Amino acid sequence: MHSARTDTVLVVGASSGFGAGVAAALLERGYTVYAAGRRLDRMQTLAARGAQVLRMDVTDAASVAAGVERIIAAQGRLDHVYANAGYGSYGMIESVSLEEVRRQYDVNVFGVGRVVQAVLPHMRSQRRGRIIITASVASHVAIAGMGWYASTKHALDGVATALRQEVAHLGIDVVVIEPGMVQTEFDSVALDTLKRTDHPEAYHRLVTGFRRFMEAGYARGPGPERTVAAMVHAATARRPRRVYRTTMDARTLPWLRTLLGGRLFYGIYLAWARSLAESGR
Template sequence: MKVALVTGASSGIGESTAVELQKAGYTVYAAARRVRRMEGLAARGIRTLLMDVTDDESMAGGVGKIIAETGRIDLLVNNAGYGSYGAVEDVPLDEARYQFEVNVFGLARLIQLVAPHMRAAGSGRIVNISSIGGRIYEPLGAWYHSTKFAVEGLSDSVRLELKPFGIDVVVVQPGGIKTEWGGIAVGNLEKTSGGGAYEGQVRQLAGFHAQMGRASEPKVIADVVVKAARARRPRTRYAAGFGAKPMLFARGVLPDRAFDAMFLGLMRRFG
């Protein structure tokens, strides 16, 4: 039976992914800081781990536990991450650094930890949950988008590094998904830049993100992860969820200034 490690599994995409992978026959280790939030997963027979992706000892200990208990890790789903919004002028650099620690360096460290075991086995798959935000951009989200652009570039390079060892690296790019992410992002946005020079943009962007009431359920992304995990020859990228494919198409065909105008127009409409 194949073994999977899913980070950020206490809610949303990570929780749903853990469930769907178990249904697909994997022995699943669900990892998160909030272990009590994973009691439902534990009740299903999913193995839960306390893991903080900003703490090296926590990550190394979690991977070591899985290897000790099963002798293998066949699938790593790097899902842990969050969005912290605000104008670059307003966001403290400590907050920006922390967002990189969670969204990029934690992901990279787990790749470092699992790759030797996959390489020894001659097979494995790493699925990095990025975002359409790794290909598009918006005002007041510079630090978040920077982390996801980094995930995209890191994944491309690592894919080439690990391919000779039988290890596939896949990127999943969610669009609008019904998770805690939106509330956290908008809350940080309003706290950081809501009362200053960017107040008008904050109001417009918050209105735009409020459209996430039309967002897709987390299972949409969980199903894509399972598809990517089980495919004989997976794609390098999968995009899914509300608005994902139209936004990526627009970014691909429109010049920068035309995309700028389109996005600002959407913000004015919803703001």
């Protein structure tokens, strides 16, 4: 029987953050690791440790298909895939350009779709495989300022929920990773777009409060270690969990939102953001 130690893994979005951590951890455990992303230079350390590096842009179906075909040609199989590429583009719903929204969907939602559709024919014929999707606490809560990003992660929740049912009888598991605020390169990208977005004066207080809330959250947030450990567990455990909520905020916020109801939960956030905006901090 095929043994876990020789399993072949594709990590999409391996050039930094969670993906880089998972790729390194699985290499250490003896897995055959393919690390994919757009920035090849950022995956050289992984290559030096034995990873095969693939240039892959998830917005380009041909580059996704070529990467998967290369793995199948070399290994004859693909056991686990991390559909982990994603980015945030923060700003008010009215102000983020729909072109930018489309780009975000192209990476966060359709990018996952391209990866999933490229690997499934192989996993189906193997009758074995794990698809591990990085969603977010933002799959369940959406505070003012991150609406478009949260909507992409809400969409992934629906995709993963249906996909899990569709492929379970084929021996394929679907696992969802839901981190909260974690220190990676994610926050600088997301907050950069917030700063570059022009907002009408009417939103300035909300934007300032949101920015301060997020900056403080990321500054206090944990490093990627626990999320990486959960992602490794998702591939290595005999029976992985369906969903891993990897940080304190990811565990508590969806629960609080249900407990308090949306009006109170988001009302508390708005009052908090207002006071942060007025505090000058």
